[in-house]
Amino acid sequence: MTRSFTFLVNPASGGGAAPGAVVPVARLLREAGATVDVTYSPGPHAMHDLVAAAVDRGDVVVSVGGDGMLSSLAGLVSVRGGTLGILPAGRGNDFARMLGLPDSAEAQARLLLEVPARAIDLLAVTGLGPERRLVAGSVYAGVDARAAQIVDRATWLPRSLQYPYAALRSLATYQPGRYRVAVDGIEHEYAAATVVVANSAYYGSGMQIAPPAAVEDGVLDVVVIEAAGRLALMRSLPKVYDGGHVALPEVTLLSGKRVEVRGTGRAPISVGADGEPLGQLPAFGAPEPAVVEVVPGAISVLC
Known part of the structure; x- marks a missing residue:
């Protein structure tokens, strides 16, 4: 079964690099038959609603931005019981580094399509x-x-x-x-x-x-x-x-x-x-x- 994806993009991440990072990956996913929805710069309340809707319809929620964006989405996705994908496009990308995520669009698309999910710890503050x-x-x-x-x-x-x-x-x-x-x-x-x-x-x-x-x-x-x-x-x-x-x-x-x-x-x-x-x-x-x-x-x- 082909996965479906909701990309949530922070366009300010990485000095404006995030929108450019999402385009080739989304194109490769669509060419492989996946359903891809891309939303830019939602506010905090809209983010909550978008994550809830995406998880409820079975989409993988993909964070496109830096560590702050990823961290905020991780909490929302975790609470809903969904699955998170990561497209690193920030200044630090430290959690992506920890997970060993690839840099190229081809490898990122292949990972999102094919790799099984892992259960990852989070911190509660x-x-x-x-x-x-x-x-x-x-x-x-x-x-x-x-x-x-x-x-x-x-x-x-x-x-x-x-x-x-x-x-x-x-x-x-x-x-x-x-x-x-x-x-x-x-x-x-x-x-x-x-x-x-x-x-x-x-x-x-x-x-x-x-x-x-x-x-x-x-x-x-x-x-x-x-x-x-x-x-x-x-x-x-x-x-x-x-x-x-x-x-x-x-x-x-x-x-x-x-x-x-x-x-x-x-x-x-x-x-x-x-x-x-x-x-x-x-x-x-x-x-x-x-x-x-x-x-x-x-x-x-x-x-």
């Missing part, structure tokens, strides 16, 4: 807003959330330089915070630059922040980079691309199924997930922490 949110790749608090904010304003740079520039800029101005991190009920306290709770090994356009992470193991990998001098952090930045930073004495790795985080600094500590802001980390005196839990096998993905 609470305590950062009124609603539970599902996230695909990682949740992070501290200097990397600040870097994500800088990336959004660095469109004047070539795409390959945006993330390195944002990382260096955020490190140059960062102030460490104090974090309380409880993993499966065991609490730790750190003076740190960042805390990352990862499902995927990659973030920040290819940085291998959590080398042990796997998307099908039912486990969260927690990376704490403790406070160090700005210059030392800048010098260690290249190590993050190949995962070599985990051997540094200021890096701690933890793992578990439920992570609770609070943090206090000179200013409120920003939190992000898959390139999108989530708000501010609850401070030490807050009644409830931010909570990240693994949801094993939460979504079926063509990969």
Whole structure:
């Protein structure tokens, strides 16, 4: 039976690359006999309705854009019990990198038509807003959330330089915070630059922040980079691309199924997930922490 597809496209992704990426793949799918519907730039409410309608008629919902688009769609598709396809067309494409997705239109179309779905874990985030949110790749608090904010304003740079520039800029101005991190009920306290709770090994356009992470193991990998001098952090930045930073004495790795985080600094500590802001980390005196839990096998993905 030939699959049918609903492509949801963020035309701003990748500096406007997404619309061009979808055209050859959609053409190849149609030539193979598949039904393909393409919708550009739906708003949040429309996105919910489009996903619900697509899943109800048996379509694969295909995310065309970056990690933020993918992550938001993953939650909606998971709740409806549907299947997600991914056409990476953003600046980072880190979850696609984690899944080993191909780059060429021919290989992408063949994957969408032929590859069986895999059950992939997601992250459930609470305590950062009124609603539970599902996230695909990682949740992070501290200097990397600040870097994500800088990336959004660095469109004047070539795409390959945006993330390195944002990382260096955020490190140059960062102030460490104090974090309380409880993993499966065991609490730790750190003076740190960042805390990352990862499902995927990659973030920040290819940085291998959590080398042990796997998307099908039912486990969260927690990376704490403790406070160090700005210059030392800048010098260690290249190590993050190949995962070599985990051997540094200021890096701690933890793992578990439920992570609770609070943090206090000179200013409120920003939190992000898959390139999108989530708000501010609850401070030490807050009644409830931010909570990240693994949801094993939460979504079926063509990969």
